[in-house]
Amino acid sequence: MNARRTTKPIYVGDVKVGGDAPITVQSMTKTDTRNVEATVAQIRGLEEVGCDIIRSAVPDMEAAKALPEIKKRINIPLVADIHFHYQLALEAIKGGVDMLRLNPGNIRDPDKVKEVVRAAKERDIPIRIGVNFGSLPPVGAIGKSRGFSRHSDMVNTLPKYEDASEGDYTVVDHMVDTALWEISILEALDFDLIKISMKAFDVPTTLEAYRRIADMVPYPLHLGITEAGTVRAGSIRSAIGLGMLLYEGIGDTIRVSLSGDSKDEVASGYDILRSLNMRQRGTTLVACPSCGRADVDVIKLANTVDNMLKTMNKDIKVAVMGCEVNGPGEAKDADVGIAAGAGRAIIFRKGQKARVVAEDEMLSALMEEVEKT
Numbered sequence: 562m563n564a565r566r567t568t569k570p571i572y573v574g575d576v577k578v579g580g581d582a583p584i585t586v587q588s589m590t591k592t593d594t595r596n597v598e599a600t601v602a603q604i605r606g607l608e609e610v611g612c613d614i615i616r617s618a619v620p621d622m623e624a625a626k627a628l629p630e631i632k633k634r635i636n637i638p639l640v641a642d643i644h645f646h647y648q649l650a651l652e653a654i655k656g657g658v659d660m661l662r663l664n665p666g667n668i669r670d671p672d673k674v675k676e677v678v679r680a681a682k683e684r685d686i687p688i689r690i691g692v693n694f695g696s697l698p699p700v701g702a703i704g705k706s707r708g709f710s711r712h713s714d715m716v717n718t719l720p721k722y723e724d725a726s727e728g729d730y731t732v733v734d735h736m737v738d739t740a741l742w743e744i745s746i747l748e749a750l751d752f753d754l755i756k757i758s759m760k761a762f763d764v765p766t767t768l769e770a771y772r773r774i775a776d777m778v779p780y781p782l783h784l785g786i787t788e789a790g791t792v793r794a795g796s797i798r799s800a801i802g803l804g805m806l807l808y809e810g811i812g813d814t815i816r817v818s819l820s821g822d823s824k825d826e827v828a829s830g831y832d833i834l835r836s837l838n839m840r841q842r843g844t845t846l847v848a849c850p851s852c853g854r855a856d857v858d859v860i861k862l863a864n865t866v867d868n869m870l871k872t873m874n875k876d877i878k879v880a881v882m883g884c885e886v887n888g889p890g891e892a893k894d895a896d897v898g899i900a901a902g903a904g905r906a907i908i909f910r911k912g913q914k915a916r917v918v919a920e921d922e923m924l925s926a927l928m929e930e931v932e933k934t
């Protein structure tokens with residue numbers, strides 16, 4: 562695993578992102594932001610599962626005006642996601658949000674950009690520039706604010722990085738150029754509380770875009786794969802994309818975007834970090850896949866234990882294994898585990914037998930041991 566890239570940290574509320582801070586896990590609300598009750602309830606639920614930072618879309622003034630009340634009732638930093646409208650950004654800043662996700666190039670009028678940046682600076686509110694394959698400026702329009710139609714942006718005709726011939730201007734080039742342009746707008750206003758994301762659905766494109774920008778700027782990176790898909794497919798796609806970058810030392814905060822419950826986004830985020838031994842939060846379940854040697858219904862047992870562990874906020878690794886022969890050895894780095902035998906079960910700690918219990922007591926005995934650990 563490569564050493565982590567050195568970045569200039571920022572603070573999103575009281576959460577440090579970049580530098581030596583732990584990699585944070587983010588999500589986004591899926592409620593109508595104007596509905597304060599529903600949005601607060603969703604954020605509270607996400608706080609319980611360990612979400613570090615939450616983002617909410619701010620599509621109109623009513624949503625912007627709901628932010629102070631939401632902010633008052635939650636405990637994690639709130640990021641306002643804004644496109645195009647500088648008034649919404651000003652209102653969000655006034656409302657006490659902890660960060661803006663906003664592309665200054667979309668605001669077009671330099672005086673309005675200046676106004677937003679000045680307000681953000683006054684309150685030390687960082688800005689995330691979100692370069693997204695789906696909303697890149699038209700080819701040839703970087704640095705220009707008028708005269709180009711988004712309907713003929715020509716982005717889709719750009720070759721992918723891996724299909725390009727030498728000298729071709731690729732999708733990745735366009736993403737990187739867009740990011741550098743957006744960054745330069747903020748830097749020209751002497752603003753450096755910046756975080757960047759470079760998202761695409763295509764994993765190789767995303768990897769290359771992040772690698773390139775990582776070498777060019779000192780800012781922390783927010784990793785994500787856009788429109789990743791449903792819980793299963795999206796988690797796998799994100800785990801591959803984000804996992805590779807994190808392994809290379811790139812990335813300071815992550816969001817797994819799923820067409821599913823935001824809690825699943827957070828759970829998948831932590832699973833990615835846990836898989837790389839980067840961050841441990843809550844329980845890790847080691848479970849064997851079951852096979853012809855299994856003495857118990859491992860799948861059912863593993864799912865039952867998984868559900869019971871979810872309610873615990875304990876940094877512990879628990880194993881559920883289907884047989885005595887291989888179970889304790891295969892899961893020897895688990896803090897506590899269970900290996901089923903014919904009519905009984907062995908409870909083990911770090912691969913060593915701790916006690917033997919009857920099969921009908923194995924679940925309660927396992928949970929007792931977990932409590933003790």
Ligand code: SF4
Binds near residue numbers: 888
């Ligand atoms: S632990 Fe036992 S039951 Fe589970 S997969 Fe390994 S050999 Fe099969």
